[in-house]
Amino acid sequence: MDAGDIGWWGVPIAIVGGAIRVSTPFLFVSLGETITERSGRINLGLEGTLVFGAMTAYAVTVVTLSPWLGVLAAMAAGTLFGLFHGWICKFPRVNDIAIGIALMLLGTGLAFFFGKPFIQPSAPDLPAISLGWWSDIPQVRAALQINVLFLIGAALALFLWWAFRTTRIGLVLRVVGDSSDAARAMGLNPDTVRLLATAAGGALAAIGGAYLTLYYPGSWNEGVSSGQGLMAVALVIFARWNPLGCFAAALLFGGAGALGPALQSVGVTQGYYLFYAAPYVLTLVVMILTSSPGRALAGAPGELTVAK
Amino acid sequence: MSAIGPSATGKAIAVETIGMTMRFGTFTALDDVSMKVSAGSFHALLGENGAGKSTLVKCMMGFNHPTEGALLVNNREVTVADPNDAAEHGLGMVYQHFTLVPSLTGAENLVISRRNVPRVIDWARERKALAAFMTTMPFDLPLDVPVRDLAAGEKQKLEIVKQLYLDRRFLVLDEPTSVLTPTEAHEVLGLVRQMTLAGDLTVLMISHKFHEVTAFADAFTVLRKGRFTGSGKVGEHDARSMAAMMIGDQPVATLASRTPLVADAPTVLAVRGLEASDRTGLKTIAIDHVEVHAGEIVGIAGISGNGQKEFTEVLGGQRARRAGDIRVKGKPYGATRRETQELAVRFIPEEPLRNACAPRMTVAENIAFRTFDLDAGGRRISWISVAAMKARAAELVAQFKVKAASLASPLQSLSGGNVQRAVLARELSGEVDLLIVANPCFGLDFSAVAEIRARLMTARNGGTAVLLISEDLDELLELSDRILVMSDGRIVHETPIATASVQTIGEYMAGHH
Numbered sequence: 001m002d003a004g005d006i007g008w009w010g011v012p013i014a015i016v017g018g019a020i021r022v023s024t025p026f027l028f029v030s031l032g033e034t035i036t037e038r039s040g041r042i043n044l045g046l047e048g049t050l051v052f053g054a055m056t057a058y059a060v061t062v063v064t065l066s067p068w069l070g071v072l073a074a075m076a077a078g079t080l081f082g083l084f085h086g087w088i089c090k091f092p093r094v095n096d097i098a099i100g101i102a103l104m105l106l107g108t109g110l111a112f113f114f115g116k117p118f119i120q121p122s123a124p125d126l127p128a129i130s131l132g133w134w135s136d137i138p139q140v141r142a143a144l145q146i147n148v149l150f151l152i153g154a155a156l157a158l159f160l161w162w163a164f165r166t167t168r169i170g171l172v173l174r175v176v177g178d179s180s181d182a183a184r185a186m187g188l189n190p191d192t193v194r195l196l197a198t199a200a201g202g203a204l205a206a207i208g209g210a211y212l213t214l215y216y217p218g219s220w221n222e223g224v225s226s227g228q229g230l231m232a233v234a235l236v237i238f239a240r241w242n243p244l245g246c247f248a249a250a251l252l253f254g255g256a257g258a259l260g261p262a263l264q265s266v267g268v269t270q271g272y273y274l275f276y277a278a279p280y281v282l283t284l285v286v287m288i289l290t291s292s293p294g295r296a297l298a299g300a301p302g303e304l305t306v307a308k
Numbered sequence: 309m310s311a312i313g314p315s316a317t318g319k320a321i322a323v324e325t326i327g328m329t330m331r332f333g334t335f336t337a338l339d340d341v342s343m344k345v346s347a348g349s350f351h352a353l354l355g356e357n358g359a360g361k362s363t364l365v366k367c368m369m370g371f372n373h374p375t376e377g378a379l380l381v382n383n384r385e386v387t388v389a390d391p392n393d394a395a396e397h398g399l400g401m402v403y404q405h406f407t408l409v410p411s412l413t414g415a416e417n418l419v420i421s422r423r424n425v426p427r428v429i430d431w432a433r434e435r436k437a438l439a440a441f442m443t444t445m446p447f448d449l450p451l452d453v454p455v456r457d458l459a460a461g462e463k464q465k466l467e468i469v470k471q472l473y474l475d476r477r478f479l480v481l482d483e484p485t486s487v488l489t490p491t492e493a494h495e496v497l498g499l500v501r502q503m504t505l506a507g508d509l510t511v512l513m514i515s516h517k518f519h520e521v522t523a524f525a526d527a528f529t530v531l532r533k534g535r536f537t538g539s540g541k542v543g544e545h546d547a548r549s550m551a552a553m554m555i556g557d558q559p560v561a562t563l564a565s566r567t568p569l570v571a572d573a574p575t576v577l578a579v580r581g582l583e584a585s586d587r588t589g590l591k592t593i594a595i596d597h598v599e600v601h602a603g604e605i606v607g608i609a610g611i612s613g614n615g616q617k618e619f620t621e622v623l624g625g626q627r628a629r630r631a632g633d634i635r636v637k638g639k640p641y642g643a644t645r646r647e648t649q650e651l652a653v654r655f656i657p658e659e660p661l662r663n664a665c666a667p668r669m670t671v672a673e674n675i676a677f678r679t680f681d682l683d684a685g686g687r688r689i690s691w692i693s694v695a696a697m698k699a700r701a702a703e704l705v706a707q708f709k710v711k712a713a714s715l716a717s718p719l720q721s722l723s724g725g726n727v728q729r730a731v732l733a734r735e736l737s738g739e740v741d742l743l744i745v746a747n748p749c750f751g752l753d754f755s756a757v758a759e760i761r762a763r764l765m766t767a768r769n770g771g772t773a774v775l776l777i778s779e780d781l782d783e784l785l786e787l788s789d790r791i792l793v794m795s796d797g798r799i800v801h802e803t804p805i806a807t808a809s810v811q812t813i814g815e816y817m818a819g820h821h
């Protein structure tokens with residue numbers, strides 16, 4: 001058998017490769033959203049932040065030729081979006097979900113507006129590390145071409161998991177997210193904590209966007225996001241607000257997303273497009289299976305508007 | 309800094325308020341109140357529901373900002389802008405509602421509430437320090453499970469333990485025992501009492517229970533309608549003179565005498581083979597057979613957490629049942645709005661603010677929940693008359709003595725006892741054939757308790773079937789015609805009141821049979 005022709009083995013390898021490649025934006029957005037939701041607020045605007053971050057990262061990289069500067073610029077933009085969301089939500093009778101939807105549209109709109117001149121030029125990519133050197137099967141090598149951001153994201157998930165239970169900031173975040181009254185009794189200001197948590201969430205979501213334009217697919221256009229920012233919010237619930245869960249869920253999502261293209265690549269010509277819907281079907285199935293009418297959503301921060 | 313060790317070296321502090329006044333809009337909740345709590349004393353703060361007790365202590369803790377008045381700690385004036393400032397001066401409080409964070413473990417709750425938490429917490433060390441600290445406490449607490457999984461009594465103990473852990477020298481307890489069993493209450497207050505005797509702690513306790521005040525406190529202050537009406541040493545006053553300071557010379561309701569049971573009165577509520585799962589989905593309650601007849605009060609006794617809450621919720625339509633049959637006057641009953649109206653069923657769950665009210669809607673609206681879509685004759689109407697709703701609410705508020713700033717204030721701004729009264733006003737008015745009521749007197753002052761019990765008895769004498777679920781055995785013995793005991797999700801004992809013995813009931817409650 002020729003090394004390049006590995007038949008059906010191509011499917012699992014492509015899924016693993018896809019999982020790693022596609023999962024990074026999901027991972028960053030869902031980690032960001034986990035931080036925000038753990039503080040008791042939902043930011044549905046992360047889709048807008050992601051698209052705006054994608055545009056910013058690409059534009060800055062085109063100009064400066066440094067993808068890392070692009071990522072930093074995206075983080076700065078994401079932070080601003082987060083601060084804006086957190087600031088508006090501070091006012092009484094403002095609903096975080098409604099503001100999120102408005103910001104989602106604003107972010108995408110602004111990105112399209114400012115991004116027009118950057119659709120043509122090309123920018124350098126973020127670096128990747130080849131972990132497939134031990135194999136001489138090209139598919140394996142391609143699958144194990146791992147972007148640095150993925151590794152950073154994985155480390156970040158681990159770090160957040162640790163930080164939520166062993167650092168002061170982590171515990172404060174959980175206190176505020178679970179009970180504003182308790183937080184106030186401790187002398188914490190819930191609004192400030194939520195403002196900062198939303199800002200951090202925005203910065204991380206923007207990194208997810210930077211990955212899209214600077215690595216995979218690797219260019220800026222108006223269709224760069226296919227709703228990763230929104231799916232990641234669902235993913236957080238799926239992951240039960242646990243950063244490690246987010247990592248697993250992001251991989252699962254990425255893998256499911258790679259199913260369609262993988263089948264197509266091994267020569268399945270009919271029906272493969274149905275598998276493009278796999279991630280969405282998967283979310284629905286998992287949500288239905290894990291929900292129960294008689295029980296509260298396990299692990300949901302008590303101050304979330306959806307959990308109340 | 310490391311965890312605060314078990315050695316309580318600080319001394320109890322004296323606290324005094326001078327001319328405290330607190331207005332909410334045009335309503336004066338506190339009017340020029342001066343109170344003196346001397347160092348190392350166990351001081352009781354008494355008053356009717358809505359007298360302003362919680363408001364006063366919240367002003368001392370920096371939770372409310374008094375319109376006027378000063379606070380002295382050890383005879384020096386201090387300013388408390390927020391609870392942090394209060395903590396700085398060694399003032400701590402256990403609130404009427406819990407302020408522990410439900411999803412955090414006990415240990416996490418304790419550590420994070422400390423003033424100087426290190427950036428990174430060394431859990432191995434903290435755990436050791438906590439274990440050492442807990443050996444100085446007279447009871448044990450599971451510190452490694454999320455607080456939401458603790459029973460009410462354990463939560464209350466943890467609240468108090470937390471204040472002691474934080475090394476507070478002046479402790480306010482706002483109705484600390486309303487969720488505790490008598491034994492637990494005794495244990496907790498006993499501990500606190502010991503610490504005051506040793507001169508380590510000063511305590512200010514808000515309570516409606518005279519027996520607690522006489523057993524544990526050494527001095528008291530009374531408020532009525534926001535004003536100071538008296539104070540003194542506990543040994544020099546009896547419950548009656550304290551009561552007089554609380555309510556003035558109003559009469560206290562007396563229980564109507566029990567009319568004899570009507571032989572073969574019709575069965576109003578019949579429950580058979582009922583099964584449901586509890587909140588966690590892990591335990592099951594199974595009620596084989598319960599019947600309540602017209603004109604009788606059936607009491608259900610039990611220690612909290614033995615399935616009474618779930619049973620009440622099923623009867624109120626708030627929890628799905630897995631199996632079984634509930635009938636009211638022979639008709640299947642699923643607690644829909646139509647059924648409750650047709651069969652004249654009323655329901656008062658425990659913690660009504662959370663379980664039977666819309667906290668942010670107004671008092672008038674909350675009172676109208678049962679009747680807003682009906683006219684005087686009980687027919688459905690298509691246009692709601694706000695004027696009629698208000699008039700009816702005004703009438704009921706007067707009749708049940710609900711104290712509210714106005715009918716248009718949100719229900720949640722009422723004091724604990726007045727929320728209870730508002731709900732009673734809603735549920736006890738009109739024609740009622742079946743009344744399901746759980747712990748109706750939680751957090752009520754003595755005159756309100758007397759009044760509510762009198763109303764339940766009157767309803768019974770008038771032919772209403774009453775199912776009374778209560779953790780207060782005295783209440784059950786006073787009101788019930790029959791007592792059932794619930795333990796571990798099952799009815800384990802039944803006795804008519806004539807042969808009921810506290811001893812036997814207590815044994816069944818504790819699961820010793």
Ligand SMILES: Nc1ncnc2c1ncn2[C@@H]1O[C@H](COP(=O)(O)OP(=O)(O)OP(=O)(O)O)[C@@H](O)[C@H]1O
Nearest residue numbers: 332337357358359360361362363721722723724725
């Ligand atoms: N935030 C607020 N806004 C408006 N009115 C308030 C507010 N807080 C308290 N009140 C009113 O102040 C009065 C005193 O309330 P408070 O809670 O101090 O009573 P309490 O003595 O603690 O009663 P209870 O024994 O029922 O707990 C009540 O009439 C209440 O409605």
Ligand SMILES: [Mg+2]
Nearest residue numbers: 362404723724
């Ligand atoms: Mg109170």
